[in-house]
Amino acid sequence: MSKNKEETLKIIKGEDAWEPVGPTPLPDITDLRNWSMRLLKTYKPFYAPFCDLCCNCTYGKCDLTAGKKGACGIDIATHQARWVLMQCCMGLSAHGAHGRHLIDYLINKHGKDYKIDLGLQVDVEAPIIRTVMGLKPEILGDLRTVIEYVERGLIHLVSSTHTGQEGHYLDFENKSLHAGMLDLLAMEAADIAQIAGYNYPTSIADTPLVELGWGAIDKTKPVILAIGHNAAPINATIDYLQNNNLEDKVEVCGICCTAHDVTRRSDRAKVVGHLARQLFFIRCGIADVIITDEQCVRTDVPEEATRAGASLIATSDKICYGLEDVTEKEIDEIVKMITEEKKQVLILDPDKAGEVAARVAIAIAPGRKKEFINEKTAMKLAKECNGCNLCSEACPNLLSVGKSVKEFADGEVDKLSETFKLCFTCGKCEQKCPKNIPIIKIMQAVATKETYKMRSGRGPIHDVEIRQVGSPIVLGTIPGIVAFVGCSNYPKGDKEIAEMMDEFARRKYIVVASGCAAMAAGMVKDKEGKTIWEKYPPGFEAGGVLNVGSCVANSHIAGAAIKVANIFAKLPGRANYECIADYILNRVGACGVAWGAYSQKALAIGTGFNRWGVPVVLGPHSAKYKRLYLSRKEEDDWNIMDGRTEKMMDEYVEPAPEHLAIVIESKERAIVSIAKYCIRRNDTPVGRQIKLNHYIALYKKYMGEGFPDDLHLFIRKPTDVPMFFKREVMDYLKKIGWKPRQQVGLPTLINTYPTKANIADIK
């Protein structure tokens, strides 16, 4: 696709001279292909097919097992890569359309010239948009330009998944990486739009601690529950309640990211919990009105709302549920349809939907009975269980749920209580039960009713914070930035997230969270009754634990890494993707952890982080994404250029980061690996000592005595060896015949492959 230079400069306002325009403004799919291919040379795609067949076109089904090709000529690896691209495009389109909706809505409200102001602490307002596109967004209208660019890219990406298009897995992977990059771009535009348009907190670190947990919801009040990711309608409910002095008379709460965003609007709103508590909470019947918006909302909400006696208002063109569109009707009439005729409705005007929800809740709540079922009633229901365990077989989290139900029927509560903590409340067990036992309802009796706290989302990392921590991050004396992101498909419950975050915060890493992970982490208290949000400071600093916000706020985590390059190291960022990504890969010790990633969006986000050079650790369920990016540390190409001399280093250079996307089976192993994946080739000896000190200490704690079998690969000179383990490590190194080697000056991949990037920029 050839690009018109003048047109490009017009789109990115090239005459606006905040920085010279770099080599790749508005990159197309092939403009950054060489960067992708260079990454993929070291971090090769690893495929784990979920299904051996392809049924994408009417030539099929085709059996692609072990070397067989489809009727179109495709093999299993390329087919997996195509699947991954399709899924990344689904994720990208979800964030893109979400951003498009919010931006159009806010432009309608405030006008396209409405200024973007992220407060005194944030000058570099949109590091991703600046670096990828070359555009500095100043007004809401500029964010629409971003979404238009994303939409243009998406159409090309999706087209290449059609039968008879792309034919090589590596090119599919370049496209997935491109989709991931666009995904982060769309998310940044969406979050900036909502911060500006809704006055969400920005430029402050200690955002309010909001209430978390279904136990925190006041059942005596009318309760409005929002589910999804686009807070426009529920924010309109807040506005209506505030304008009518009703805020303390109605309980507003949310599940999933819309909960994050409504608490950024009003800290009186509450968070019920993450995605996996959806069916559980709906079935509790505590919500009087359910507002659905978009993404990760159960498709059976209409049926479940009816069953729970709750009213339902769908508000998004993405999820219409077959309902009557009443957007054009008068509010009074809609309220009557819901309260008297018991209709579920679709209202596509967020402001109208917000008001209707409030009025309906107030009208119907007094007539509804809202209680969790008690243990006695639950045990009576469980008595029917015959112990057949068909429910267990159906459980996607491999839980022995049948056994727990049977024991509960016999009076044993603890096992079911433990099972609930690991359960996604997906409902698959119930569907299999020949006795129709309402397992999820029974779980109400054993679920904790505790109240927790979560720090509400704070948006971008501040430029001042970056200036303060930039140097220790790059030198390695802050051992790393660990970002816990993504969904709640956890193998062993919320507890593991809180434990992992605590381990790294205690060790003075910078710990960031977002989305469902931020909620899960808050659902656990320490011995003193404090959640992680109450225990650690909220700044982007050593030992800080911060919540950037909802899924779309994940963009600020990538943004922080970019800002380290652009603000601290002063690398030109404008349309200079490869230089900045190369800097992050080699010098910013950041690691993403998506321990419960389930959605296509999470795949796109993770892939986007990978293209920026940030490794991502995934939990065991994520093997079902079918693709990872792995190296083999002893065999792969770790050659790198010393940017100062522009000479290739001919000695073995450490495998850092070792993988870009890896599934790890257990929390214990993940903790040790995350510490290792924060090592960068740029670490100074002091920084490397600190990182290795944590790597060794965590290894001994979780993997047993001795040393990691790859320790020697990360020790360049004796000065890299942590003081605490000095003698022991030096003896070990001697035993295995380790030899010292040079430290690379300015490690870079630029110019080690064909690139338009300018190596002078990295110096």
Added chain:
Amino acid sequence: MKPYWDVNVLTGTKTAKIVEDPVQWASIIKKSIRPLYILGPDTVDRNIGDKLFLEYCLDVAKAGNLPICATAHVRKKMSEMGVETDSAYDIIEIINHLKDPEWQGVRKEGNHDLIMFTGVRCDLAERGLATLKHFAPHLKTMALCRFSHPNADFALPVIRKDTKWQEYFDGLVANLIN
């Protein structure tokens, strides 16, 4: 045969041969030249009856002189028990190595020709077995797991009772020694 977990139901055409008899299982292992036994975290997180799952597996490894790859955090328990492991890659990493026919294996004697899994989380093990089925035609895979694995070359039937599972281990150990 349907595996125990619904999530592992095969969507494909090439499925495991079910080996019900430990004598036959032992003879497949014995015929291999460079086998590898991969132990996952269930072996340290669960008991079978009163005995730690791992102890059964170590008996098998000892009887068959099988090199071990201890994945996840299994190494810790092994070192507490005074048993050394030949390698401690995590599950995805060892599979990634096994795909390469030129890889020299955990004992640097050449890649393995037979891979046996026990105690890896069942949905993850099944994905790993799928990778090897498609991309590692140079080796055979065995899932020594009571929940059954269709993507392996050889799998057990679903074994519901602890006592039967213990009997299978005992039979296997006895036949590996002979």
